[in-house]
Amino acid sequence: MSKVTDIYGSMVFNEHTMQERLPSATYKQLMRTIKGGEPLDIDVANVVAHAMKEWAIEKGATHFTHWFQPLTGITSEKHDSFIDPTPDGRAIMTFSGKELIQGEPDASSFPSGGLRATFEARGYTAWDPTSYAFIKDEVLCIPTAFCSYTGEALDKKTPLLRSMKAIERQAKRVLALFGETGERVTTTLGAEQEYFLISEKDYEQRLDLMLTGRTLFGYSPCKGQELEEHYFGAIRPSVNEFMKELDDELWALGVSARTKHNEVAPAQHELAPIFAETNRGVDENLLTMEKMKLLASHYGLVCLQHEKPFEFINGSGKHNNWSISADGKNLFDPGENPMQNLRFLVFLTCVIEAVDEYQELLRMSAASAGNDHRLGANEAPPAIVSMFLGDELGAVVEALVDEHDYSSAERVSMDLGVDVLPNFIKDNTDRNRTSPFAFTGNKFEFRMPGSAQNLSDVNMVLNTAMAKSLKGFADAMEGKAGDEFEAAAIDYVKRTLRDHERIIFNGDGYAHEWEEEAARRGLANHRTTADALPCLVDQKSIELFAEFGVLTETEVRSRYEVKLEKYNKIMNIECRVMKRLVRRDYLPAINRYAAKLAHGITAIKEVLPDGDTSFMEEKLRRLVAGAAEINIQLEKLNDLHHASREVADQQERANMNAHEIVPVMDALRAAVDEMEIIVEREAWPVPTYNEILFYA
Numbered sequence: 002m003s004k005v006t007d008i009y010g011s012m013v014f015n016e017h018t019m020q021e022r023l024p025s026a027t028y029k030q031l032m033r034t035i036k037g038g039e040p041l042d043i044d045v046a047n048v049v050a051h052a053m054k055e056w057a058i059e060k061g062a063t064h065f066t067h068w069f070q071p072l073t074g075i076t077s078e079k080h081d082s083f084i085d086p087t088p089d090g091r092a093i094m095t096f097s098g099k100e101l102i103q104g105e106p107d108a109s110s111f112p113s114g115g116l117r118a119t120f121e122a123r124g125y126t127a128w129d130p131t132s133y134a135f136i137k138d139e140v141l142c143i144p145t146a147f148c149s150y151t152g153e154a155l156d157k158k159t160p161l162l163r164s165m166k167a168i169e170r171q172a173k174r175v176l177a178l179f180g181e182t183g184e185r186v187t188t189t190l191g192a193e194q195e196y197f198l199i200s201e202k203d204y205e206q207r208l209d210l211m212l213t214g215r216t217l218f219g220y221s222p223c224k225g226q227e228l229e230e231h232y233f234g235a236i237r238p239s240v241n242e243f244m245k246e247l248d249d250e251l252w253a254l255g256v257s258a259r260t261k262h263n264e265v266a267p268a269q270h271e272l273a274p275i276f277a278e279t280n281r282g283v284d285e286n287l288l289t290m291e292k293m294k295l296l297a298s299h300y301g302l303v304c305l306q307h308e309k310p311f312e313f314i315n316g317s318g319k320h321n322n323w324s325i326s327a328d329g330k331n332l333f334d335p336g337e338n339p340m341q342n343l344r345f346l347v348f349l350t351c352v353i354e355a356v357d358e359y360q361e362l363l364r365m366s367a368a369s370a371g372n373d374h375r376l377g378a379n380e381a382p383p384a385i386v387s388m389f390l391g392d393e394l395g396a397v398v399e400a401l402v403d404e405h406d407y408s409s410a411e412r413v414s415m416d417l418g419v420d421v422l423p424n425f426i427k428d429n430t431d432r433n434r435t436s437p438f439a440f441t442g443n444k445f446e447f448r449m450p451g452s453a454q455n456l457s458d459v460n461m462v463l464n465t466a467m468a469k470s471l472k473g474f475a476d477a478m479e480g481k482a483g484d485e486f487e488a489a490a491i492d493y494v495k496r497t498l499r500d501h502e503r504i505i506f507n508g509d510g511y512a513h514e515w516e517e518e519a520a521r522r523g524l525a526n527h528r529t530t531a532d533a534l535p536c537l538v539d540q541k542s543i544e545l546f547a548e549f550g551v552l553t554e555t556e557v558r559s560r561y562e563v564k565l566e567k568y569n570k571i572m573n574i575e576c577r578v579m580k581r582l583v584r585r586d587y588l589p590a591i592n593r594y595a596a597k598l599a600h601g602i603t604a605i606k607e608v609l610p611d612g613d614t615s616f617m618e619e620k621l622r623r624l625v626a627g628a629a630e631i632n633i634q635l636e637k638l639n640d641l642h643h644a645s646r647e648v649a650d651q652q653e654r655a656n657m658n659a660h661e662i663v664p665v666m667d668a669l670r671a672a673v674d675e676m677e678i679i680v681e682r683e684a685w686p687v688p689t690y691n692e693i694l695f696y697a
C-alpha cells in the first residue's frame with residue numbers, strides 16, 4: 002500500500018506538477034491565466050500541451066479528451082489518441098496547443114433548447130485552465146467549456162464561470178470600501194453527496210430501477226429507518242471495501258474526499274469532500290458521482306443516485322455548502338474588530354437580500370422530476386425557500402431590525418453592529434435540519450438540491466443574485482469613506498434587513514403551520530418542477546442574468562426549454578415503464594396467483610365438501626377486485642399519457658404531467674402495492690423493498 006500523500010493528486014496536472022514540468026516563464030504565464038484570467042497565447046499553450054502529454058504518457062495515458070458538461074448536466078467525453086503515424090509506418094505521440102485549447106465535438110445530439118439547429122451542429126469546447134486536467138482510465142481529461150460558434154454557452158460550466166467573475170467584481174468593490182484589497186475573490190463549494198448501494202442481483206430484476214433510477218412500485222418494507230440504527234452505524238464490509246477503493250481513486254484524482262458514513266435510510270450512504278473553489282468543486286462532484294457508479298460494480302453493488310429510489314424512506318439530497326473567500330479568507334467568518342464585523346454584517350445582509358429577492362430562482366435551480374419526490378415531502382426541506390440563522394445571529398439581526406442593542410448573557414454586547422460580534426463558528430450546535438438555506442457557522446448550506454443534480458445551476462443562481470445585492474450596496478456607498486461610510490453602511494444594513502426579514506425562519510420547516518405562515522409572508526411555494534420552472538424566463542430573471550453577463554436572454558430561454566423537455570421526457574419514460582410493468586409483469590402475476598387460488602379452492606372442496614374455504618374465497622375476491630382496480634387506473638393513465646403526448650406546448654405538457662398524471666401514477670402504484678402483500682412471495686415477479694434494502 003502506498004502512502005495516501007503519495008497517491009493524492011498523482012493523476013492531476015496540478016500546480017505542483019506544472020511547476021515541476023513547465024519552464025518557469027511558461028509556468029508564470031499560465032498562473033497569470035489561471036489566477037488573473039489573462040488570455041493564453043498559443044506559444045504558451047504549445048509548451049503546456051507538450052508537458053501535459055509527456056506527463057500523461059508516463060502515467061499510462063494513450064488518449065486525451067475535452068471533458069465538458071452539456072445541458073444534460075452529466076459529463077461528456079470523446080477520446081482521441083495521441084498517435085500520429087510516421088511515413089515509415091511507425092507512430093509518434095503528439096498533442097498540440099491548439100488541441101489543448103480548443104476541440105470540436107460533433108455536438109448535434111446534445112440538447113440545446115433551440116440554440117443550435119442540427120444543421121449548424123458544430124459547437125466547440127474551450128479549455129478551462131482554472132480546473133486542473135487529470136487522467137482517468139488512461140485518458141487525459143481536459144476540463145472545458147462548450148459553446149456554439151455564435152458564442153452562446155451550450156453547457157453548465159460557462160455560465161457558472163461567468164457568475165464567479167460577476168460576484169468577484171462586485172465583492173471587490175465592497176471590500177475596497179472597507180479598505181481591503183482582495184486580489185482574488187472566489188466562491189467555494191462543498192457538495193455532500195448522498196447515495197444508495199443495493200445488490201446488482203436485485204437491481205437487474207427491477208426494470209423500473211434500471212430505466213428510471215427509482216422504484217415505481219413497492220409496498221413499504223416491514224422495517225424502515227425508524228430504529229435509527231443505520232445513521233452513522235458500522236459500515237458493512239463490502240460497502241467498506243467499496244468506500245476504500247473510492248477514496249483511493251478520488252484522492253489520486255485530487256478530489257479531497259473526506260467524510261464517509263451511513264445515512265439515515267437503510268442502504269443509504271454519504272460522502273463529503275473538503276470544499277474547493279466552486280467550478281473545481283462541481284467538477285470534483287461529477288467525478289465522484291461517476292467513480293461511485295463505476296466502482297460499485299467491483300463489489301456486486303449498484304450505486305443509485307436518484308433523489309428518491311424508494312418510497313417510504315428518505316431520499317437523497319446534495320447539500321450545497323457555499324461561501325465566499327477573498328485571498329483564502331472566508332468572508333462569512335465574523336471578524337475580530339469592529340470594521341471586520343461590519344463587513345461580515347454587510348455580506349450577510351446581501352445574502353439575505355439575494356435569497357429573498359431570488360427565492361424562486363433558487364427553488365427553480367433545484368427543480369427536477371426526481372427532486373419533486375423530496376421537496377416538501379417531510380424529509381427534505383419544503384419547497385419554500387427560507388433562511389435559518391440560528392439563535393445568536395438571529396438575535397443580532399433582530400436587534401438591527403428593531404433598533405435595539407444586542408447583548409447576550411455569556412457574550413459581549415453589541416452596539417448596532419460595530420462592536421465585537423459573538424463567535425458563531427464555535428457555536429453551531431443549534432443546527433436546524435429542516436431549513437432549506439442555513440447559516441452553519443461560516444458558510445451557508447443550501448439543502449434543496451437533489452443527489453442526481455449538477456450543482457452548476459444552483460451556484461450560478463446564488464452567485465449572480467449575490468452579485469446583484471453586493472452591487473446594490475457598492476453603488477449606494479459610492480464616494481463615501483470614514484465615519485460617513487460607516488454610518489451609511491449601518492443604515493443600509495438595517496434598512497435592507499427590514500425589507501427582507503420575511504425570508505428568515507428559525508422554526509420547524511417541516512411543520513404544516515409553516516406553509517401557512519410562509520403564504521402570509523408572501524413567500525413562493527412551488528411544489529413541482531412544472532410550477533418552479535417558469536420563473537426562469539420571468540423578466541426579472543432575464544434582466545438579472547443579462548445585467549451581470551451570466552446568460553443572455555436567448556441562453557436563458559434555451560435552458561428553460563431544455564429543463565422542461567427533460568422533465569417531460571422523464572415523465573414519459575416513467576409512464577411507459579409503469580404501463581409495461583403492470584401489463585406484462587404485475588397483472589399476469591396477480592391473475593396467475595388468483596387462478597391458482599381458485600383451483601386450490603375447487604380442489605379442496607372436492608376432497609372436503611364441508612371444509613371452510615371462506616377465507617380463501619375472501620382473498621380471491623380481494624385479488625380479483627384489486628386486479629380490476631389496477632385495470633381502471635391503468636386505463637386512466639394510458640388515456641392521460643396519450644393525451645399528454647398530443648400537447649405540443651412543453652409547459653402545458655409539464656403542467657399536465659405534474660398535476661394530472663402524477664396523481665394517477667400514485668393511484669396505480671398504490672393499487673399494485675396493495676396486491677404485493679397478499680400475493681404469495683414466490684409468485685411476485687420482482688424483489689421487494691424488504692429484500693432490496695436489507696440485502697446481505
Ligand code: ADP
Pocket residue numbers: 189190191192193260273274275276277320322323324325331443444446
Ligand atoms: P455537516 O454537518 O452538514 O455534515 P460539515 O461541517 O461536515 O457539515 O461540512 C459539510 C461540508 O461543508 C463539507 O463538504 C465542507 O468541506 C463544506 N464546507 C466547510 N467550509 C466551507 C466553506 N467555507 N465553503 C464551502 N463549503 C464549506
Ligand code: MG
Pocket residue numbers: 193320446
Ligand atoms: Mg449536511
